[in-house]
Amino acid sequence: MVGLSRVAKCCETCNKRSIYGIINTKKRKRVSMSGTKKYENLILYICDSLGGSVDGKKKLAKLLYYIDFDRYEYKESMINISGDTYKAWKMGPVPDKYMNIVSKLVKSGKLKHTTRDLVCYYHKQEIFTSTVKPDVSQFDKDDIVVIDRVIKKYGGLSGKQLETLTHQEAPYLSTDPNEEIAYELSFYRGTDFSDVLAVA
Numbered sequence: 001m002v003g004l005s006r007v008a009k010c011c012e013t014c015n016k017r018s019i020y021g022i023i024n025t026k027k028r029k030r031v032s033m034s035g036t037k038k039y040e041n042l043i044l045y046i047c048d049s050l051g052g053s054v055d056g057k058k059k060l061a062k063l064l065y066y067i068d069f070d071r072y073e074y075k076e077s078m079i080n081i082s083g084d085t086y087k088a089w090k091m092g093p094v095p096d097k098y099m100n101i102v103s104k105l106v107k108s109g110k111l112k113h114t115t116r117d118l119v120c121y122y123h124k125q126e127i128f129t130s131t132v133k134p135d136v137s138q139f140d141k142d143d144i145v146v147i148d149r150v151i152k153k154y155g156g157l158s159g160k161q162l163e164t165l166t167h168q169e170a171p172y173l174s175t176d177p178n179e180e181i182a183y184e185l186s187f188y189r190g191t192d193f194s195d196v197l198a199v200a
Helices: 004-012 016-023 036-049 057-076 098-108 141-154 159-166 183-188
Strands: 053-055 086-089 092-095 111-117 124-130
Touching (some): 036 053, 036 057, 036 098, 036 111, 053 057, 057 183
Antiparallel strands (some): 086 092
8 A cells, every 4th residue: 555655745746647546456445335315314414413404515515525535444444324426526525426315305305405695705505404313223333433523523614624625635636637536545644533443
């Protein structure tokens, strides 16, 4: 496995393909343990943990990214929660299917999708509000640990702040624009899970 210093060097010189090429020399392993129901409840869980609502489509996308990539990296499980894939869009990692899941939740009445005007902005901010509690039986113990950790660490940040953070990390820096981000790149972030591993 490539060391973090080498990844940082590659990112600094914008040599994106070298990292991705190294990863692709081995068989890619992305294990999905999710179905639509689990994905739906993940979004409901995020909303519920943030007082019932998530402010902004960008914020929801970035929280899902951190949850999935942290879960993959945590204990080297190589498992994500949503089962989704992520693309390196201009504003950071974006899950492919999350708005489809949002639409299903809205249609079923489990989620409200509203908008509000933002001061000094020309566009409206989208608000996602849960109307039911999540089914936590969909998640295992490690899922809950990771989700709660991400909410605690990043839940108070705005979508723009989360975008800035993701732009500084190996998964985004090492992926060509609009291409799929390899989950294996999560290991090159060097995430410190000591806060939760100590009590696991």
